[in-house]
Amino acid sequence: MKLIKKYIPLAIVFVFGVLTLASYYIPHKVSVDYLEIVSQWENIVYAFAFLLGLISLFYSHYHKIARKADGWGYSIFVFIGFLAMVIPAYMSHGKQSTETGITLLGWSFRYIYNALSSTMFAVLAFYIVSTAYRSFRIKSKQAFVLFVAAFILILGKVPLGQIIWDSVLGWTHYGVSDVIEWIMSVPAVAGKRGIMIGLAIGAIVTSFKIIFGIEKQYLGKD
Amino acid sequence: MDLLAHFWTLFCGLFVITDAWITAGAWLAAGLTIFLFSFLYKDNPFFKTAEHLYLGAGMGWLLQVSFYSVLVPKVWEPLMRHQDWHDWLVLVPSLLGLSLLTQFVPKISWISRYGFTFLMGYGAGLAIPVGLSTDFISQISGTVQPLSMMASMTPLMIFNAFLVAFGVICVLFYFFFSVEHKGHMQKVSNTGIYFLMIYFGAAFGNTVMARFSLLYGRFDALYTFSSARYLYATQYILIGMVVYFAIHGFLTRDKKEPEAAQ
Amino acid sequence: MLKENLQKFFKIDRRWIFLLLAAMLFIPIMKPLGLPNKTISRDVQHSFDFMDKLPAGSFVLFSLDYDPSTRPELHPQAIAMIRHAFKKNLRVGVVTFIAGSTGLISEIFESVPKDYKKVNGTDYVVFPYMANPTAVMTQMASDIYGIYDKDEAGADSRTLPVMQGIKSYKDMSLVVEITGTAMLDYWVAYVGDKYHIPVIGGVTGISQPGYGPYLQKGQLRGLLGGMKGAAEYESLVKVPGKGTSGIDSLNLGHLLVLILISISNIILLIIKWL
Numbered sequence: 205m206k207l208i209k210k211y212i213p214l215a216i217v218f219v220f221g222v223l224t225l226a227s228y229y230i231p232h233k234v235s236v237d238y239l240e241i242v243s244q245w246e247n248i249v250y251a252f253a254f255l256l257g258l259i260s261l262f263y264s265h266y267h268k269i270a271r272k273a274d275g276w277g278y279s280i281f282v283f284i285g286f287l288a289m290v291i292p293a294y295m296s297h298g299k300q301s302t303e304t305g306i307t308l309l310g311w312s313f314r315y316i317y318n319a320l321s322s323t324m325f326a327v328l329a330f331y332i333v334s335t336a337y338r339s340f341r342i343k344s345k346q347a348f349v350l351f352v353a354a355f356i357l358i359l360g361k362v363p364l365g366q367i368i369w370d371s372v373l374g375w376t377h378y379g380v381s382d383v384i385e386w387i388m389s390v391p392a393v394a395g396k397r398g399i400m401i402g403l404a405i406g407a408i409v410t411s412f413k414i415i416f417g418i419e420k421q422y423l424g425k426d
Numbered sequence: 427m428d429l430l431a432h433f434w435t436l437f438c439g440l441f442v443i444t445d446a447w448i449t450a451g452a453w454l455a456a457g458l459t460i461f462l463f464s465f466l467y468k469d470n471p472f473f474k475t476a477e478h479l480y481l482g483a484g485m486g487w488l489l490q491v492s493f494y495s496v497l498v499p500k501v502w503e504p505l506m507r508h509q510d511w512h513d514w515l516v517l518v519p520s521l522l523g524l525s526l527l528t529q530f531v532p533k534i535s536w537i538s539r540y541g542f543t544f545l546m547g548y549g550a551g552l553a554i555p556v557g558l559s560t561d562f563i564s565q566i567s568g569t570v571q572p573l574s575m576m577a578s579m580t581p582l583m584i585f586n587a588f589l590v591a592f593g594v595i596c597v598l599f600y601f602f603f604s605v606e607h608k609g610h611m612q613k614v615s616n617t618g619i620y621f622l623m624i625y626f627g628a629a630f631g632n633t634v635m636a637r638f639s640l641l642y643g644r645f646d647a648l649y650t651f652s653s654a655r656y657l658y659a660t661q662y663i664l665i666g667m668v669v670y671f672a673i674h675g676f677l678t679r680d681k682k683e684p685e686a687a688q
Numbered sequence: 689m690l691k692e693n694l695q696k697f698f699k700i701d702r703r704w705i706f707l708l709l710a711a712m713l714f715i716p717i718m719k720p721l722g723l724p725n726k727t728i729s730r731d732v733q734h735s736f737d738f739m740d741k742l743p744a745g746s747f748v749l750f751s752l753d754y755d756p757s758t759r760p761e762l763h764p765q766a767i768a769m770i771r772h773a774f775k776k777n778l779r780v781g782v783v784t785f786i787a788g789s790t791g792l793i794s795e796i797f798e799s800v801p802k803d804y805k806k807v808n809g810t811d812y813v814v815f816p817y818m819a820n821p822t823a824v825m826t827q828m829a830s831d832i833y834g835i836y837d838k839d840e841a842g843a844d845s846r847t848l849p850v851m852q853g854i855k856s857y858k859d860m861s862l863v864v865e866i867t868g869t870a871m872l873d874y875w876v877a878y879v880g881d882k883y884h885i886p887v888i889g890g891v892t893g894i895s896q897p898g899y900g901p902y903l904q905k906g907q908l909r910g911l912l913g914g915m916k917g918a919a920e921y922e923s924l925v926k927v928p929g930k931g932t933s934g935i936d937s938l939n940l941g942h943l944l945v946l947i948l949i950s951i952s953n954i955i956l957l958i959i960k961w962l
Contacts, residue, residue, distance in 0.1 A: 213539040217547035224551025245519035246548050248500055249541055251492040252523025258485055259530065278478040285482025290490055295438055298494030308441045309490070310791055315451030316458065317487050318756040319647070320480040323462040325757070326644045329637035329941075330466055333709050334702040337948040341956060350623040350630075351949070357631025358946055361893070361916060364939040365946075366727060381729060387628055388897045390586045394593025395625025397565045398618065401594070402601040404561035411550035411557075422546055423539055466706045495819065568901075628897075635893045636761075638941045639915050642713055642934050643760030649717045 214417045221415035288316055353387060360384040452656040453663075459644055460663050467671065519544075569594050593621040691962045694955050705948070712944050716936035731903060732920040735888045735910025739769070739862065744777040746861035747854050751875065752796075755788025758868030758892055764918035764931035765890040766866045767796055772925045774804035778861075779850050780812040783836070785821040785871065810849045814840045821871060825878045829857055857883045866890035866912075872899070876907045890917065 224242065227235035265279040289312055296307035306314070342348050359365035360380035369380040413419040461476035501520055504513035526541035528534045572579065572587035579587070599611065600618035607615050652660035728736075742748070750770065754762040773780050782793060793814060806812055815836045818824045827835045832845075832855060839845050853859055863885055865875045872889045880887040886909045889899060893914025902908040912921055915938060918931030 209536045209539070213543040216540065216543040217550070220544060220547030221551035224548055225554050228555035241515070242548055244500060244516075245522070246545065247496050248516065248519040249523045249526070249545055251496040252520075252526050252541070253545065254488060254492050255523075256526050256529060258489060259527070261481075261485060263530075275474070278474050281475050281478040282482040285479035285484075286486040286489075287482075288479075289483050289486025292441075293486075293490035293494065295441060298490060298498075306443050306791055306794075308443065311443050311447060311451055313487070313788070314756065314791060315455040316479075317483045319455035319458045320462065320476065320483060322640060322757055323459045323644055324480060326637070326641040327462060327466065329634075329641040330706045330709060332634060332637055333941075333945055333948065334705045336945055337705055337952050338698075338702070340949045340952065342953050346619055346623045349620055350627040351953075353624045353627025354630045354634075355627075355946060355949075357628050358634055358942050361631065361635050362935065362939040362942045363727075363916075364943060379727065381727065386586075387624065389900055390589050391593055391621050391624040392628040392897075394590045395597055395621040395623075397569060397590075397594045398597025398601065398621070399625070400561045400565050401598060404557040404565075407553050407557045408562075411553045414546055414550040422542055424535070467703060632894050632897070634942065634945060635914060635938065638713070638938050639760045639893065639934070640757075642717075642915075642937045642941075645710075645714050645717055645937070646760065646930065646934070649714075 210423070213423065214420070217417065218415055221411070225415075285316075288312060353392075356380065356387065357384055449656055449659075452651045453659045456648060456651040456656075456659040457663050459648060460660070460667060464667055464671075470670070470674070472667070472670070565594075593618075597621050691959060694959055694962075698952065698955055698959075709941065709944060712940040713937045716933060716940065728920045728924060729913075729917070731911040731913070732917050732924070733910075735769075735912060736772070736921060736924045738886065738888060738909050739772055739778070740776065742776065742778055742861050745779060747779045747781060747850075747859060748773050748862045748864060749860050750780060750782045751863065751865045751867070751871070752782060752784050752789050752793055753786040753865070753867040753869060753871045754792070755786055755868070756792065759792065760930070760934060761892050761914045761918065762866050762868060762890060763792060763796075764915065764929050764934065765912045765921065766792075767800060767929055768918055768921040768925055768927070768931065769864055769866070769888075769890070769912075770796060770800055771804075771927055772921070774801065774806050774811070775925065779854075780806075781850070781854075781860075782812070782814045783824070784815075784817050785819070785824070786867075786869070787817055790817050808841070809839070809843060813845065813848055813850050815845075816840045821874055822878055825874065829879070829883055832856060857885045860885060863887045864890065868892050868895070872908075876902055880907055888912075 220242070223238065227239050261282070265282050267273075268279045269276045289309075292308035292312040296309040299307055299309065340351065342351050359369060360383065366380050373380075410419065414422075458476050458479070461472040462480075464470055465473040501516050504516045507513050522541045522544050524541075525537045528537040569591050572583070573591060576584055576587075596614050596618035598618070600615040600622070602615075605611060648660045650656070652658060739748070750766070750773075752766050754766075770780060782797075784790060784793060797808070797812070797814060801808070801812060808814075816839070818835060824835050836845050839848065845851050857863075857879065863875060863879060865872045865887065866889075868891070872887075872891060875887050875889075879885060887907070888910045889902075889908050890912040891899065891914075893916070896911065896913030896917075899908060899911055903911055912918060915931055915934045918929075919935040920931075922929050922931045
């Protein structure tokens with residue numbers, strides 16, 4: 205029993221991990237075909253994995269409605285929102301626009317989903333400003349450097365800022381866009397590169413751990 | 427069957443997008459936008475409704491995208507065609523995917539390990555060459571390459587190239603936790619922190635601009651929907667929200683006063 | 689006394705800050721302020737100059753790959769560049785690899801061609817959405833009609849006057865890619881580098897710094913970045929649009945952030961000294 209419950213899954217990780225890794229470094233038609241087929245497979249399995257999350261969500265909200273827990277009325281709107289996207293998609297066969305204009309799905313996307321998702325992200329702008337006022341305290345030299353870099357970038361991105369810079373620091377003959385370009389291509393690049401290299405090393409080590417079965421948390425309880 | 431198809435076509439005809447539909451859509455979009463923004467003033471039922479609608483609509487949208495761009499063309503159509511063994515091969519990922527759904531039945535949830543292990547194996551195998559080539563080797567080569575072309579660079583460019591290389595090394599020292607940061611090691615890693623701070627400051631500046639652009643986009647949409655063509659949607663909904671908050675504030679103030687009196 | 693007042697000011701209810709920000713961003717929308725637009729960045733100027741120098745009748749391929757979430761930054765860029773192309777009497781072809789773009793593309797071509805008296809099929813053509821970018825890009829190198837045998841309205845592409853003499857990239861003068869995704873990297877890698885056709889990009893403000901290497905090496909002839917890029921291009925084409933009005937709002941918004949951060953730190957310093 206342990207064979208099919210534990211050892212075969214671990215063998216699958218190892219086999220697919222090593223095959224995928226090898227296919228990148230072995231220039232042969234078989235590698236290319238393998239990668240094409242397996243990436244298609246991954247798309248398909250991922251689509252089913254999404255269903256997992258969907259069913260989970262519906263389960264929890266359905267129980268909330270059934271138990272009439274606090275705020276159960278709002279859970280009904282989760283289902284309404286879901287149907288507001290899925291039914292038009294079925295009626296329009298997944299197309300947002302045809303020769304005659306936008307379809308019901310296109311309408312739904314533009315006036316429901318797009319309005320909701322863009323607004324959710326736009327609300328963050330308000331929080332950025334209020335947090336900047338209340339929490340951006342310069343308490344150390346490093347915070348001061350952060351502040352100066354952010355200040356120059358925010359100032360230089362808009363024409364009014366450029367004019368202010370020129371009127372105060374115009375005598376240096378360095379426009380704010382030149383300074384921004386230097387910041388973005390020298391010190392910021394150094395910081396970003398260091399982070400990327402560190403992250404890459406971490407990802408590679410974790411991937412090897414997964415392939416060789418050292419990291420088994422994702423399998424769940426034995 | 428023909429009658430059913432005929433009625434379905436008639437029914438679908440009701441949903442052809444006309445000008446009336448566009449106006450209704452404008453009211454809906456303006457309403458949902460203002461409901462979400464109303465959270466900035468105070469938590470309220472309208473915001474909660476819009477939030478739950480967003481959750482449902484987001485899942486619905488992702489489902490229809492994964493259905494019409496993956497499940498239908500890559501699973502359903504090959505299986506319906508079944509011309510050669512390539513078409514039958516899609517049964518393998520489909521079964522692996524279906525195995526994931528056994529997660530909900532505790533007794534057979536171990537079957538889901540087959541689907542998960544395939545995803546993890548492929549993902550881990552993919553992450554290594556991608557991480558190595560894009561994030562590791564090309565970053566190092568990008569740092570070192572200018573130093574090899576020094577003959578053709580101006581003094582400022584040479585200084586910049588050295589500064590980048592120096593900065594990358596300092597940042598890497600900062601992240602090297604296996605050795606204690608003291609003495610000279612600490613000085614180097616402190617320098618790395620300064621480079622990181624410049625990067626974060628620059629990233630913050632960029633983020634501010636992007637978020638403001640999005641916010642401007644929403645305000646622009648609200649302004650468009652406030653015109654006569656859309657029957658002054660923005661104005662009516664805003665006034666409605668203000669009236670709601672006023673009445674709600676008035677009613678809850680009455681509730682608070684007797685409590686305070688007690 | 690002063691210390692208490694300053695500390696009260698520090699702890700101001702954040703809803704006043706929200707209201708201030710909303711006002712700063714909304715007022716320019718209602719009444720454009722026309723704040724001065726200072727410099728035109730080098731990459732936008734290069735983009736403009738390149739398209740300006742193309743002879744009339746040259747074919748420009750626009751790849752518009754953005755959806756409503758990046759609309760505020762990218763839509764004005766697309767409109768400004770298409771206006772420029774129409775002004776110079778260039779032939780315009782439009783393709784897209786993002787399903788969400790189709791609605792936005794129809795919006796552009798509902799209104800812009802009329803201002804220049806351009807006709808669908810004769811002066812411009814819109815091709816339907818295609819899902820697989822790399823496959824399509826490679827196919828267009830040999831025969832564009834293998835993929836785009838019909839335009840979006842269903843007409844046969846080969847018979848359209850605008851497509852006369854156009855079979856592949858060799859017959860095109862320029863590719864313009866406007867996107868909020870990494871699609872520009874694909875165009876540069878699979879088309880610009882391989883088939884030596886000039887590429888100009890239009891990207892969001894966040895992605896803009898990442899394309900420095902391509903501009904340095906000449907793989908990109910020019911780049912428009914975010915709303916600022918759109919506003920600059922609009923001022924070069926001399927048709928102010930949403931980019932310019934957006935920049936007014938952003939001007940005030942950015943200044944507000946800087947003023948608030950500076951004030952809070954100045955107050956902090958004063959409180960420390962008192």
